[in-house]
Amino acid sequence: xxxxxxxxxxxxxxxxxxxxxxxxxxxxxxxxxxxxxxxxxxxxxxxxxxxxxxxxxxxxxxxxxxxxxxxxxxxxxxxxxxxxxxxxxxxxxxxxxxxxxxxxxxxxxxxxxxxxxxxxxxxxxxxxxxxxxxxxxxxxxxxxxxxxxxxxxxxxxxxxxxxxxxxxxxxxxxxxxx
Numbered sequence: 001x002x003x004x005x006x007x008x009x010x011x012x013x014x015x016x017x018x019x020x021x022x023x024x025x026x027x028x029x030x031x032x033x034x035x036x037x038x039x040x041x042x043x044x045x046x047x048x049x050x051x052x053x054x055x056x057x058x059x060x061x062x063x064x065x066x067x068x069x070x071x072x073x074x075x076x077x078x079x080x081x082x083x084x085x086x087x088x089x090x091x092x093x094x095x096x097x098x099x100x101x102x103x104x105x106x107x108x109x110x111x112x113x114x115x116x117x118x119x120x121x122x123x124x125x126x127x128x129x130x131x132x133x134x135x136x137x138x139x140x141x142x143x144x145x146x147x148x149x150x151x152x153x154x155x156x157x158x159x160x161x162x163x164x165x166x167x168x169x170x171x172x173x174x175x176x177x178x
Contacts (some may be wrong), residue, residue: 004043005036018044023116023156026137029104030176032162038175042157048114049156051144054137058104061096072164089090104142111138145177152178 007014021041025031026048033041067090069076079086100108119137121128149156160174 005040007036007040007049017118019114022048022114023118023137025175025177026115026141027118027135030174032174033038034165035159035161035171035173038159039175041160041175044114046109046154048141049145049149051110051156052141053149055104055107056142056146056150058097058101060101063094063096065096066093067091106176108138108142111141 003116007017009017017037018040021033021037022044025041025045031038031041037141057129070089070091072078078089080089081087115137118137119132121132124131156178158176158178162172162174164170165172
């Protein structure tokens, strides 16, 4: 018996498809796909969530001093003239940063191998680069998704059958986080 479904694709295409669907599932909370794809995506997503649940509290908080550029009301850096040159003005700020312990860092790297980066675009700026922001799905896994599932021993996803697709009569399902 095979370990995985081939999904009628070459290995690189199959991995890209599964990575994309796992990323969408974790970002949106649910996806609609075929039954065979959903069962494969479920395997990968459950492993990532289990990894996040195990390592969610495995960090130390460190206070760090950082130099941050002063900004004016338009968001541009404030510059001051010193010896005929324009120099940016900096403020010193203390920040608390989460420092991963080695096992959590390894878990984060395993997640980066599987997940794609997500860029969030607001509806007002559709098609423009302005106001877009990158969403770190590993942080979302550790901070939002993992705390919900600490009391569960697996079974983080649910497959609900929708019906057959009109074009090719493939069974469509809704794969969602429980």
